[in-house]
Amino acid sequence: MKKTVGWIAKTGPYIMMALSAAAVSCGFQLLLIPQKLLSSGVSGVAMIIGYVSGWNIGWLYFALNVPILIWGYRVLGRKFILLSMVTVIFTSAFMQFVPEHALTNDRLLACVFGGVLVGAGTAVTLRFGGSSGGFDIIASIISRHRDLPVGILVVALNAIVVAANGWLRKDWDAALYSMLSIYLTGKVIDLVHTPHRKVTAFIVTKQTDLLAAKLLTLPRGVTILKTRGGFTSNEQDMLMTVTTRYELTELRKIIRGVDPNAFVNVVQTIDVIGQFRRRPS
Numbered sequence: 001m002k003k004t005v006g007w008i009a010k011t012g013p014y015i016m017m018a019l020s021a022a023a024v025s026c027g028f029q030l031l032l033i034p035q036k037l038l039s040s041g042v043s044g045v046a047m048i049i050g051y052v053s054g055w056n057i058g059w060l061y062f063a064l065n066v067p068i069l070i071w072g073y074r075v076l077g078r079k080f081i082l083l084s085m086v087t088v089i090f091t092s093a094f095m096q097f098v099p100e101h102a103l104t105n106d107r108l109l110a111c112v113f114g115g116v117l118v119g120a121g122t123a124v125t126l127r128f129g130g131s132s133g134g135f136d137i138i139a140s141i142i143s144r145h146r147d148l149p150v151g152i153l154v155v156a157l158n159a160i161v162v163a164a165n166g167w168l169r170k171d172w173d174a175a176l177y178s179m180l181s182i183y184l185t186g187k188v189i190d191l192v193h194t195p196h197r198k199v200t201a202f203i204v205t206k207q208t209d210l211l212a213a214k215l216l217t218l219p220r221g222v223t224i225l226k227t228r229g230g231f232t233s234n235e236q237d238m239l240m241t242v243t244t245r246y247e248l249t250e251l252r253k254i255i256r257g258v259d260p261n262a263f264v265n266v267v268q269t270i271d272v273i274g275q276f277r278r279r280p281s
Helices: 002-035 041-053 057-076 078-097 107-127 135-146 150-169 172-192 208-215 245-258
Strands: 198-205 223-228 235-244 263-269
Touching (some): 002 041, 002 078, 002 107, 002 172, 041 057, 041 150, 057 078, 057 135, 107 172, 198 208, 198 245, 208 235, 208 245, 245 263
Antiparallel strands (some): 198 235, 198 263
16 A cells, blocks of 8 residues: 555656646647647747748747757756656657647637647646646746746747737737737746745644654744643644645645644735745755
8 A cells, every 4th residue: 555655656746747737738729729829938938930931830839949948957956957858758759649620710719728628738837846847946946046927927928929020020919919918827826836935834743842843854944932732731742834826735745744644724924034945945
Protein backbone atom coordinates (compact mmCIF):
# COMPACT_ATOMS: atom_id res chain seq x y z
CA MET A 1 0.00 0.00 0.00
CA LYS A 2 2.79 2.41 0.94
CA LYS A 3 4.62 1.59 -2.29
CA THR A 4 1.46 2.36 -4.29
CA VAL A 5 0.98 5.68 -2.52
CA GLY A 6 4.63 6.54 -3.06
CA TRP A 7 4.41 5.67 -6.76
CA ILE A 8 1.33 7.87 -7.17
CA ALA A 9 3.05 10.75 -5.36
CA LYS A 10 6.05 10.51 -7.68
CA THR A 11 4.23 9.98 -10.98
CA GLY A 12 1.12 12.09 -10.25
CA PRO A 13 2.66 15.44 -11.27
CA TYR A 14 3.93 13.97 -14.55
CA ILE A 15 0.48 12.55 -15.33
CA MET A 16 -1.04 15.96 -14.65
CA MET A 17 1.55 17.57 -16.94
CA ALA A 18 0.50 15.20 -19.73
CA LEU A 19 -3.22 15.86 -19.19
CA SER A 20 -2.61 19.60 -19.09
CA ALA A 21 -0.60 19.38 -22.30
CA ALA A 22 -3.54 17.57 -23.93
CA ALA A 23 -5.90 20.38 -22.90
CA VAL A 24 -3.55 23.08 -24.19
CA SER A 25 -2.97 21.31 -27.52
CA CYS A 26 -6.74 20.90 -28.01
CA GLY A 27 -7.20 24.60 -27.32
CA PHE A 28 -4.58 25.34 -29.97
CA GLN A 29 -5.61 22.88 -32.67
CA LEU A 30 -9.40 23.02 -32.32
CA LEU A 31 -10.07 26.66 -31.40
CA LEU A 32 -7.24 29.16 -31.80
CA ILE A 33 -5.15 28.02 -34.77
CA PRO A 34 -8.10 27.35 -37.16
CA GLN A 35 -9.18 30.98 -36.63
CA LYS A 36 -5.61 32.28 -36.99
CA LEU A 37 -5.67 33.58 -33.41
CA LEU A 38 -2.78 33.74 -30.97
CA SER A 39 -2.19 32.16 -27.60
CA SER A 40 0.05 33.61 -24.94
CA GLY A 41 3.81 33.51 -24.76
CA VAL A 42 6.15 31.50 -26.92
CA SER A 43 3.21 29.59 -28.38
CA GLY A 44 1.95 32.92 -29.77
CA VAL A 45 5.36 33.60 -31.33
CA ALA A 46 5.34 30.09 -32.82
CA MET A 47 1.87 30.72 -34.23
CA ILE A 48 2.92 33.98 -35.90
CA ILE A 49 5.92 32.27 -37.52
CA GLY A 50 3.74 29.32 -38.51
CA TYR A 51 1.02 31.51 -40.06
CA VAL A 52 3.59 33.47 -42.09
CA SER A 53 5.90 30.61 -43.10
CA GLY A 54 3.59 27.58 -43.09
CA TRP A 55 5.95 25.68 -40.78
CA ASN A 56 4.68 23.21 -38.19
CA ILE A 57 3.57 25.25 -35.16
CA GLY A 58 3.99 22.36 -32.72
CA TRP A 59 7.66 21.87 -33.53
CA LEU A 60 8.24 25.63 -33.59
CA TYR A 61 6.74 25.77 -30.08
CA PHE A 62 9.20 23.10 -28.95
CA ALA A 63 12.25 24.71 -30.58
CA LEU A 64 11.54 28.18 -29.18
CA ASN A 65 11.11 26.79 -25.66
CA VAL A 66 14.51 25.07 -25.49
CA PRO A 67 16.64 28.18 -24.66
CA ILE A 68 14.03 29.43 -22.15
CA LEU A 69 13.98 26.06 -20.39
CA ILE A 70 17.78 26.16 -20.13
CA TRP A 71 17.58 29.64 -18.57
CA GLY A 72 14.83 28.52 -16.21
CA TYR A 73 16.91 25.54 -15.11
CA ARG A 74 19.56 27.89 -13.79
CA VAL A 75 17.11 30.19 -12.00
CA LEU A 76 14.06 28.15 -10.96
CA GLY A 77 15.50 24.75 -10.19
CA ARG A 78 15.66 21.23 -11.59
CA LYS A 79 12.24 19.86 -10.63
CA PHE A 80 10.27 22.85 -11.98
CA ILE A 81 12.07 22.76 -15.32
CA LEU A 82 11.88 18.96 -15.59
CA LEU A 83 8.09 19.11 -15.22
CA SER A 84 7.98 22.03 -17.67
CA MET A 85 10.00 20.03 -20.20
CA VAL A 86 7.52 17.17 -19.90
CA THR A 87 4.67 19.60 -20.59
CA VAL A 88 6.39 21.19 -23.59
CA ILE A 89 7.27 17.80 -25.10
CA PHE A 90 3.76 16.41 -24.62
CA THR A 91 2.15 19.58 -25.98
CA SER A 92 4.29 19.47 -29.12
CA ALA A 93 3.59 15.76 -29.55
CA PHE A 94 -0.18 16.08 -29.01
CA MET A 95 -0.27 18.87 -31.59
CA GLN A 96 0.96 16.33 -34.15
CA PHE A 97 -1.87 13.93 -33.33
CA VAL A 98 -4.77 16.33 -32.69
CA PRO A 99 -5.93 17.48 -36.16
CA GLU A 100 -6.36 21.17 -36.87
CA HIS A 101 -10.13 21.35 -37.04
CA ALA A 102 -12.40 24.31 -36.23
CA LEU A 103 -15.00 23.46 -33.60
CA THR A 104 -16.72 26.75 -34.39
CA ASN A 105 -16.54 29.36 -37.13
CA ASP A 106 -17.33 32.13 -34.65
CA ARG A 107 -14.08 33.90 -33.75
CA LEU A 108 -15.49 35.24 -30.48
CA LEU A 109 -16.46 31.75 -29.27
CA ALA A 110 -13.11 30.38 -30.41
CA CYS A 111 -11.12 33.07 -28.57
CA VAL A 112 -13.16 32.76 -25.35
CA PHE A 113 -13.20 28.97 -25.05
CA GLY A 114 -9.70 28.63 -26.47
CA GLY A 115 -8.37 31.09 -23.90
CA VAL A 116 -10.17 29.36 -21.05
CA LEU A 117 -9.00 25.88 -22.12
CA VAL A 118 -5.39 26.96 -22.52
CA GLY A 119 -5.54 28.88 -19.23
CA ALA A 120 -6.95 25.89 -17.38
CA GLY A 121 -4.26 23.59 -18.74
CA THR A 122 -1.51 26.07 -17.96
CA ALA A 123 -2.85 26.72 -14.45
CA VAL A 124 -2.83 23.01 -13.62
CA THR A 125 0.80 22.70 -14.71
CA LEU A 126 1.73 25.64 -12.48
CA ARG A 127 -0.31 24.26 -9.57
CA PHE A 128 1.53 20.92 -9.73
CA GLY A 129 4.97 22.51 -9.84
CA GLY A 130 5.69 22.96 -13.55
CA SER A 131 4.71 25.26 -16.40
CA SER A 132 3.83 25.16 -20.09
CA GLY A 133 7.14 26.83 -20.88
CA GLY A 134 7.84 30.12 -22.60
CA PHE A 135 6.55 33.28 -20.97
CA ASP A 136 5.20 31.24 -18.03
CA ILE A 137 8.80 30.60 -16.98
CA ILE A 138 9.74 34.25 -17.45
CA ALA A 139 6.64 35.37 -15.52
CA SER A 140 7.38 32.87 -12.73
CA ILE A 141 10.88 34.31 -12.35
CA ILE A 142 9.50 37.87 -12.19
CA SER A 143 6.71 36.83 -9.81
CA ARG A 144 9.18 35.36 -7.33
CA HIS A 145 11.19 38.57 -7.31
CA ARG A 146 8.38 41.12 -7.51
CA ASP A 147 5.45 39.33 -5.83
CA LEU A 148 3.06 39.95 -8.75
CA PRO A 149 0.31 37.74 -10.22
CA VAL A 150 1.67 35.38 -12.86
CA GLY A 151 -1.41 35.67 -15.07
CA ILE A 152 -1.29 39.46 -15.36
CA LEU A 153 2.44 39.31 -16.07
CA VAL A 154 1.76 36.88 -18.92
CA VAL A 155 -0.78 39.31 -20.38
CA ALA A 156 1.71 42.19 -20.17
CA LEU A 157 4.48 40.16 -21.82
CA ASN A 158 2.15 39.25 -24.68
CA ALA A 159 1.14 42.77 -25.75
CA ILE A 160 4.09 43.08 -28.14
CA VAL A 161 3.36 39.64 -29.65
CA VAL A 162 -0.24 40.60 -30.41
CA ALA A 163 0.83 43.93 -31.90
CA ALA A 164 3.36 42.14 -34.10
CA ASN A 165 0.67 39.77 -35.34
CA GLY A 166 -1.66 42.64 -36.25
CA TRP A 167 1.13 44.52 -38.04
CA LEU A 168 2.55 41.55 -39.96
CA ARG A 169 -0.74 40.03 -41.07
CA LYS A 170 -2.73 43.29 -41.29
CA ASP A 171 -5.57 41.57 -39.43
CA TRP A 172 -6.33 43.74 -36.41
CA ASP A 173 -9.59 41.89 -35.71
CA ALA A 174 -7.54 38.74 -35.12
CA ALA A 175 -5.11 40.73 -32.97
CA LEU A 176 -7.89 42.08 -30.75
CA TYR A 177 -9.60 38.70 -30.46
CA SER A 178 -6.20 37.23 -29.56
CA MET A 179 -5.73 39.81 -26.82
CA LEU A 180 -9.12 38.88 -25.37
CA SER A 181 -8.16 35.21 -25.47
CA ILE A 182 -4.81 35.91 -23.78
CA TYR A 183 -6.54 38.02 -21.11
CA LEU A 184 -8.95 35.18 -20.33
CA THR A 185 -6.02 32.75 -20.18
CA GLY A 186 -4.34 35.01 -17.61
CA LYS A 187 -7.48 35.34 -15.49
CA VAL A 188 -8.00 31.57 -15.41
CA ILE A 189 -4.37 31.09 -14.38
CA ASP A 190 -4.75 33.57 -11.51
CA LEU A 191 -7.91 31.83 -10.29
CA VAL A 192 -6.07 28.53 -9.91
CA HIS A 193 -2.42 29.45 -9.43
CA THR A 194 -2.04 31.87 -6.53
CA PRO A 195 1.61 32.18 -5.39
CA HIS A 196 1.21 35.93 -4.79
CA ARG A 197 -1.52 35.38 -2.17
CA LYS A 198 -0.40 34.99 1.41
CA VAL A 199 -1.84 32.80 4.15
CA THR A 200 -1.05 32.47 7.86
CA ALA A 201 -1.00 29.03 9.44
CA PHE A 202 -1.51 28.53 13.19
CA ILE A 203 -0.34 25.04 14.18
CA VAL A 204 -0.92 23.56 17.65
CA THR A 205 1.46 20.62 18.09
CA LYS A 206 3.41 18.56 20.58
CA GLN A 207 6.32 18.17 18.14
CA THR A 208 7.41 21.81 18.35
CA ASP A 209 11.14 21.60 17.70
CA LEU A 210 10.97 19.01 14.93
CA LEU A 211 8.10 20.70 13.12
CA ALA A 212 9.67 24.16 13.42
CA ALA A 213 12.91 22.82 11.93
CA LYS A 214 11.00 21.28 9.02
CA LEU A 215 9.01 24.46 8.37
CA LEU A 216 12.19 26.49 8.23
CA THR A 217 13.22 24.45 5.17
CA LEU A 218 10.37 25.96 3.08
CA PRO A 219 12.04 28.44 3.92
CA ARG A 220 9.69 30.59 6.04
CA GLY A 221 10.02 32.19 9.43
CA VAL A 222 8.27 30.52 12.37
CA THR A 223 7.03 32.11 15.60
CA ILE A 224 6.46 29.86 18.64
CA LEU A 225 3.66 30.85 21.02
CA LYS A 226 2.70 29.26 24.34
CA THR A 227 -0.98 28.24 24.48
CA ARG A 228 -3.33 26.60 26.96
CA GLY A 229 -6.39 24.58 25.97
CA GLY A 230 -9.66 26.08 27.18
CA PHE A 231 -11.28 22.68 27.72
CA THR A 232 -8.32 20.56 28.89
CA SER A 233 -6.14 23.34 30.35
CA ASN A 234 -3.17 21.50 28.83
CA GLU A 235 -0.29 23.71 27.79
CA GLN A 236 1.07 23.29 24.27
CA ASP A 237 3.05 25.25 21.73
CA MET A 238 1.52 26.94 18.71
CA LEU A 239 3.61 27.68 15.64
CA MET A 240 2.67 30.63 13.47
CA THR A 241 4.05 30.98 9.95
CA VAL A 242 3.16 33.12 6.95
CA THR A 243 3.53 31.45 3.56
CA THR A 244 2.03 31.59 0.08
CA ARG A 245 -0.92 29.69 -1.35
CA TYR A 246 1.57 28.14 -3.76
CA GLU A 247 3.51 26.56 -0.88
CA LEU A 248 0.43 25.50 1.11
CA THR A 249 0.48 21.96 -0.30
CA GLU A 250 4.07 21.48 0.82
CA LEU A 251 3.19 22.93 4.24
CA ARG A 252 0.38 20.39 4.69
CA LYS A 253 2.71 17.57 3.66
CA ILE A 254 5.32 18.60 6.23
CA ILE A 255 2.77 18.86 9.05
CA ARG A 256 1.21 15.47 8.29
CA GLY A 257 4.63 13.87 8.13
CA VAL A 258 5.76 15.23 11.51
CA ASP A 259 2.53 15.37 13.54
CA PRO A 260 -0.65 13.97 11.95
CA ASN A 261 -2.58 14.96 15.10
CA ALA A 262 -1.61 18.62 14.94
CA PHE A 263 -4.45 21.17 14.89
CA VAL A 264 -3.99 23.60 12.00
CA ASN A 265 -5.91 26.78 11.26
CA VAL A 266 -5.09 28.48 7.93
CA VAL A 267 -6.38 32.02 7.37
CA GLN A 268 -6.00 34.40 4.44
CA THR A 269 -3.48 37.21 4.95
CA ILE A 270 -4.39 40.58 3.46
CA ASP A 271 -0.93 42.13 3.64
CA VAL A 272 2.54 41.52 5.02
CA ILE A 273 4.57 44.42 6.40
CA GLY A 274 8.24 43.85 7.05
CA GLN A 275 10.54 41.13 5.81
CA PHE A 276 8.95 38.34 3.83
CA ARG A 277 11.03 35.98 1.75
CA ARG A 278 9.45 36.04 -1.70
CA ARG A 279 11.82 33.73 -3.48
CA PRO A 280 12.39 30.33 -1.89
CA SER A 281 15.89 28.98 -2.41
